[in-house]
Amino acid sequence: MKSDKVLIKVNGLEKHFEGTIKALNGVDCEIHEGEVVVVIGPSGSGKSTFLRCLNLLERPTGGSVLFDGVDITDKTVDIDLHRRKMGMVFQHFNLFPNMTILKNMTLAPVKLLKKSQDEANQRAMELLDRVGLSDRANAYPNQLSGGQKQRIAIVRALAMDPEVMLFDEPTSALDPEMVGEVLDVMKRLAANGMTMVVVTHEMGFAREVGDRVIFMDEGRIIEEGTPEEIFSAPKSERLKSFLNKVL
């Protein structure tokens, strides 16, 4: 799936909160088109901050993020245009509670991509069909289970036809029996060639679906490689002790 085209290039990324805590301390990495990159690491390692810096939900205090060759950390760049092409899925779903599922999914395509409501509805129904939730189109988010909400959140992002999907611990807020249905959707997405950056604690997913695994700690990338290299032949002590704890 992986192509040679670099979709996202991160150079010396730093994020300091309130001048004291260094959440990110010089992160360099490249994400290729069609690649599934899984970011793992202990809590507080900066992996979520790293992900949120990719679409500037968190504004880095140093370094740069190049998306499609454009430095989006440049304050004169219209970040909104670039965010349309970077779908994001959150730990707590963040569906709009006052709108139906269909409205959740069509709001952005209609307002931003200037699609007609009919056109957007049609696309939304196709996507809902793919995740087996077309019968819930007119339901409200609080009528759905956590797993259903997260599947909706994924297709809501997909409705914008993004070039990359960012997942911020998408299964961490779910009951265990609902994790599988969300991971299934993500696996199919990966199989269809979507570029994905996934922050997760699901080591099984990382091993099975990831093209590359990044291990972060204390705001730095400690080790990266194929799932094979990371899980079967960890080099650094920190990764070894982390894997001992989580596997």
Add this chain to the structure above:
Amino acid sequence: MSFWENFKAAFRLCFIDDNRWEFILKGLGNTIIITLSALVIGIAIGIVVAIVRSTHDNIINEMAPGAGRFFLKAGNFLCNLYLTVIRGTPVVVQLLIMYFVILLFVRDGIVVAAITFGINSGAYVAEIVRGGIMSIDKGQFEAGRSLGFSYVSTMRYIIIPQTFKAVLPSLANEFIALLKETSVAGYVGIVDLTKAGDIIRGRTFQAFMPLIAVALVYLVLVIFFSKLVSALEKKLRAGDKKSGGSVK
């Protein structure tokens, strides 16, 4: 004469003779016109001020230097000045200043009152709406921005509609307070409900009957609007109730 006959005589004197009930009716009409116009003006001002202030607090640090940043800073300063002045002075004084100093070219007292009470109410609505905006989960905001909505569009399409529901009870209180505050409109020669009662008192030398009547009309209005708002609230909450509590 019995109490009942006294009462009837006073009632006739205050409201029937010379068609004095017309004062009450006219006053009631003016009170409602002033209140509703002020409400519309107040909500419009309040939303704008609330958005300027919370926008300033949220994103001023990430803005590139330039015209946008300058206008936001200037806007925030003006909004703060407005809030301080309006909330720091009595509404009667504001009304007098508007009528006798600022709006000298407008001699229609009702228009002046509607503008004054609107500007006054806007300051309180602004703080209510700002509180509402801040009460919305940050994740809603991030979801909007991550889809590519600008700050303003996220506010408009995602945050403000949810805020409306959250602030409705407080807005209703503000509306009720506003309705009662307009009772000082008589200061600039408007015959509102209160002034109407006072005119009748002056002409008939009866204090009890017209003033109690005025009080009762205010009371009925307030109760009516309270019921209306709680019905609306119930309707807005319908979306939440559909969950039935069975799924999480």
